Amino acid sequence: MRVSEDELAGVVELFGGLTRDELYEALSELAYREGEELDGADAGETLDSAISSYHLVEYESDAAEKPLLVAGPRAFPEQPPHSEDLPHIMDVEPRDVDREALGEAVRETLDDEATAALAGGDTDRMRELVDVSYDLEAWAPVDCTGIRNRLDARL
Structure with a gap:
């Protein structure tokens, strides 16, 4: 399953922010719902590209032990198919970002x-x-x- 930088931003925006591990978990869930497997290397490249291009930004928050990925200033967040189910599937509370x-x-x-x-x-x-x-x-x-x-x- 391939996702765009804007789709990555759309996924993290559902929660206000996600750690890298949580984002990979969300992407794995989406791939499963599409009957596919997540290509970790491809997802990692897209994630690195999204950070480099400011579609995603990393944020150190007191609310999370690890840095959060947040939709960045260059993002036009898109919801990939089945992403509306993620808040019900994942054990992640919505996060507020200063x-x-x-x-x-x-x-x-x-x-x-x-x-x-x-x-x-x-x-x-x-x-x-x-x-x-x-x-x-x-x-x-x-x-x-x-x-x-x-x-x-x-x-």
């Missing part, structure tokens, strides 16, 4: 990635991160002007 704290954490990650892209001269990544900075400002109460100015100065 949007301000999450936004600040994502802004810090964006700043680190901008620094790395600038140091490596990766103009494609710099352009992508400029776009992410606008999406992030619309998604959470943060200001990314400084990050964007640093990137724009090199583009």
Whole structure:
């Protein structure tokens, strides 16, 4: 079973956030309902891509022992088939996320990635991160002007 980055965001959004293990459990349940098996390697690649592209973001929360994956600023969450059953199947309570704290954490990650892209001269990544900075400002109460100015100065 293959899922898109936006479908991953849709699954985690059902709960407010999921740990990696919980997300894999949810994907396994969805695959089972489709009569398929979850390809762990493929799901892992999609998950890594979703995090890199800011469709999902990792969030350290006091409510969970492990970091939560949350729908990110570039996501357009979609519900994959049978996902409406997941809250009834999985033993996971809905989670609330502090949007301000999450936004600040994502802004810090964006700043680190901008620094790395600038140091490596990766103009494609710099352009992508400029776009992410606008999406992030619309998604959470943060200001990314400084990050964007640093990137724009090199583009």
